[in-house]
Structures are given as C-alpha cells and as structure tokens.
Amino acid sequence: MIQTSFWEQSVFLRPRDYLIVGSGITGLSAALRIKELQPSASVAVIERGTLPSGAGTKNAGFACFGSLSELVDDLNHMSENQLLDLVFKRRRGLQLLQRKFPNIDFEQCGGYELFTSADQDRYESCLQFINHFNQKLKKEVGENVFVELSEFEKFGFQGVSHIIQNRFEGALNPGKFMRELLRRCRNADIEIFSGADVVNIDETSGEVTVSTTYHDFTCEKVLVAVNGFAQKLLPGVDVVPARAQVLITKPIPDLKVKGTFHYDRGYYYFRNVGNRLLLGGGRNLDVDGETTTVAALTKKIQNRLEELIAQVILPTVPNVEIEQRWSGIMGTGKSKSVIVKNISDRVVCAVRLGGMGVAIGSIIGEEAADLICKT
Numbered sequence: 001m002i003q004t005s006f007w008e009q010s011v012f013l014r015p016r017d018y019l020i021v022g023s024g025i026t027g028l029s030a031a032l033r034i035k036e037l038q039p040s041a042s043v044a045v046i047e048r049g050t051l052p053s054g055a056g057t058k059n060a061g062f063a064c065f066g067s068l069s070e071l072v073d074d075l076n077h078m079s080e081n082q083l084l085d086l087v088f089k090r091r092r093g094l095q096l097l098q099r100k101f102p103n104i105d106f107e108q109c110g111g112y113e114l115f116t117s118a119d120q121d122r123y124e125s126c127l128q129f130i131n132h133f134n135q136k137l138k139k140e141v142g143e144n145v146f147v148e149l150s151e152f153e154k155f156g157f158q159g160v161s162h163i164i165q166n167r168f169e170g171a172l173n174p175g176k177f178m179r180e181l182l183r184r185c186r187n188a189d190i191e192i193f194s195g196a197d198v199v200n201i202d203e204t205s206g207e208v209t210v211s212t213t214y215h216d217f218t219c220e221k222v223l224v225a226v227n228g229f230a231q232k233l234l235p236g237v238d239v240v241p242a243r244a245q246v247l248i249t250k251p252i253p254d255l256k257v258k259g260t261f262h263y264d265r266g267y268y269y270f271r272n273v274g275n276r277l278l279l280g281g282g283r284n285l286d287v288d289g290e291t292t293t294v295a296a297l298t299k300k301i302q303n304r305l306e307e308l309i310a311q312v313i314l315p316t317v318p319n320v321e322i323e324q325r326w327s328g329i330m331g332t333g334k335s336k337s338v339i340v341k342n343i344s345d346r347v348v349c350a351v352r353l354g355g356m357g358v359a360i361g362s363i364i365g366e367e368a369a370d371l372i373c374k375t
C-alpha cells in the first residue's frame with residue numbers, strides 16, 4: 001500500500017455510497033442507473049486498465065439476438081420460456097441502444113447464418129423451426145425475424161450452400177459505445193479511477209473495503225462487474241474465462257461482404273467495418289488453451305482465421321492484408337444465463353455475459369443497479 005496524503009485521503013479516497021468494480025458496459029450502465037435512482041449518491045468506478053480493459057473495448061460489435069441454429073441448439077439446454085426470455089431481453093437491449101445511443105454507428109444491417117454442405121442436417125433442422133420461432137418472436141418484434149435467402153451470390157462466398165437471415169440484427173462501433181458511456185458517467189458526476197486493480201473486497205458490519213494494488217477505497221455497497229475476470233474476486237461464482245481472438249483486414253476495394261455473419265455453428269463470426277473485414281472465433285480449436293484471462297494470440301487460431309478468409313469469405317480477393325489482431329476475455333459458465341445476484345447484503349455481482357454483452361450489457365447493468373439500490 002502506498003503512502004497517502006491527508007488531501008488524497010479526505011477527497012479522493014473518501015467513503016462512497018457505491019463503488020463499482022469494472023468499467024465495462026455493465027459497470028458503467030449500472031453506475032448511470034444508480035445516479036438516476038439516487039441523484040445525490042456518491043458513485044465511483046474502479047477499473048484496472050488505463051482504458052476499460054475487458055470485452056467491452058475488444059468485441060466485434062455484433063448487435064445480435066440469436067441466429068436460428070443457436071436458438072434451436074439452446075432448446076437442448078434450457079426451456080423454451082427461458083430461451084425466449086433471454087432472446088427478448090437481447091432484443092430489448094438492442095432497442096435501448098438504438099434509442100439511447102444515436103452516435104455509436106448502429107446499423108441494422110441484418111445478420112446472416114451460413115451453412116455448408118457439411119451442415120445440411122443442421123440446416124434442415126433449422127428449417128423445421130423457422131416458422132415456430134418466427135411466430136414466437138413476432139410478439140416482440142412484430143414481423144418475421146428469420147428468412148431463408150434464396151440468392152446470396154452477391155456476397156461472393158465459396159462453399160456456402162444456404163443462408164438464413166435474421167433481419168433485425170445489426171452492428172455498432174464498440175469504441176464509440178464505450179467512450180459515450182464514459183462521457184455520460186463523467187457528466188453524471190461519477191468518478192472513474194483507472195489503472196487500479198482490485199485485489200480484495202472485505203466486508204465488515206458497517207462498510208466494505210475495496211483494496212487495489214495502490215489504495216483502499218471504502219463504501220456502503222459494491223457492485224462487482226468484472227465479467228470474465230470474476231474468479232479472482234468471486235471464487236464461488238460459476239464464471240469461466242473464455243478468450244476470443246479477432247483480426248481486421250486493411251481496406252478492401254469493392255468489399256462485397258456487408259452485414260454480420262455467423263459460420264460453423266457460430267464458432268466463427270465476421271462483419272464489414274466500412275470496407276474492412278473483421279473476423280473472429282476459432283475457440284473450439286483449443287478450448288483448454290483459450291480458457292484463460294491472459295490476452296494473447298495463437299498461431300493455430302490466427303492461421304485458421306486467415307484460411308477462412310482465403311477459402312470461404314473472400315476467395316476471389318488476392319493478397320488480403322491483415323491490419324490488426326487482438327484478443328479479449330468473455331465470461332462464460334455452465335449455463336448461458338447471466339448472473340445478477342447478491343453475494344451479501346453489501347455486495348452484488350453482475351457477471352457472465354457470454355458473447356451477448358453488447359446486446360444485454362446495458363439492461364444487465366440497470367438490473368444490477370436496481371438490485372443494489374433496493375438491497
């Protein structure tokens with residue numbers, strides 16, 4: 001612990017009503033909601049990175065609420081009511097983003113699921129469910145969501161036999177989204193401490209002490225919104241880190257791929273960012289190796305991503321150059337559902353957002369804020 005002055009102690013490190021650990025979509029949305037509910041409350045956010053350093057600034061920016069095969073597959077793991085609740089929540093999350101965040105390059109470009117001849121059985125089972133899910137989702141969306149595309153040569157893919165479109169999916173710019181959340185927090189008088197890694201949370205009867213590598217903060221209540229990094233602070237909670245690797249190409253003249261795309265059961269995903277191609281996935285090639293909180297790239301997965309570009313996505317485009325590669329950490333677990341719950345009277349967590357935090361992060365943050373404010 002480093003030495004502090006009287007001024008630091010009485011101003012910067014003074015006790016707060018609420019501390020949020022983690023400045024991702026969930027943590028920042030929760031902070032804003034607490035200020036809406038209790039305008040005079042003191043709220044501060046503690047973040048280990050200089051920038052928000054979780055999935056919020058690393059993700060692919062898919063504003064998605066489910067490809068058809070994902071929904072069909074999810075029926076094997078949860079009841080239809082649970083599944084529809086989750087899908088509706090994602091859909092409402094996207095509507096909330098469109099309504100509240102006009103400047104994050106949100107585009108309802110449509111989501112496309114690709115099937116090859118090897119996926120024929122899966123494709124046929126999707127067709128059996130297409131009317132069923134369209135009927136169910138109509139209650140929320142008002143129109144048919146899934147459409148079987150008969151013509152898709154315009155994309156220029158190779159080896160793709162069928163495509164099913166989700167007409168209501170879209171894409172956004174995650175950097176602009178996070179920057180806007182930070183800006184709104186600052187405007188709402190929410191203090192943000194960056195570069196402060198929380199190493200311990202200690203609850204006594206009167207307050208909670210949140211220790212970072214440099215300083216201790218105290219507060220009435222804490223929200224832990226660290227998603228894939230939860231094991232360190234919440235050892236009993238079922239969150240497993242899942243690394244995801246991504247790359248983006250240099251600009252490609254006349255890029256035909258426009259929209260968001262899912263390939264090979266969603267193990268791969270790609271979209272256009274202007275005239276660049278962003279592609280991610282391949283965790284299934286090394287599930288054990290990718291179960292980590294360490295940000296890193298591996299040859300095995302990066303090579304496979306490049307192979308997909310050459311063989312399936314842009315087979316006729318010569319010399320595609322990669323501009324940047326990165327990885328980020330998601331929070332997963334045995335179940336696909338998000339965990340928002342009290343750890344104790346003074347500590348709440350909102351974690352395990354899986355690969356859907358862009359859609360539901362804001363709603364989950366608000367739910368967590370509602371919970372911590374009424375606890």
Ligand SMILES: Cc1cc2nc3c(=O)[nH]c(=O)nc-3n(C[C@H](O)[C@H](O)[C@H](O)COP(=O)(O)OP(=O)(O)OC[C@H]3O[C@@H](n4cnc5c(N)ncnc54)[C@H](O)[C@@H]3O)c2cc1C
Nearest residue numbers: 022024025026048053054055056059060062198328357358
């Ligand atoms: C490569 C990649 C692609 C993805 N693509 C999509 C997509 O296209 N669409 C989609 O919906 N979802 C996608 N996701 C998932 C989505 O980004 C997440 O679900 C979402 O960002 C989770 O938000 P969060 O705020 O809960 O967590 P995070 O954004 O991970 O935020 C947690 C924050 O806590 C901080 N933190 C962690 N530990 C500590 C500590 N001890 N002390 C202080 N701070 C700490 C972290 O630095 C981080 O800033 C993707 C994820 C990755 C990694």
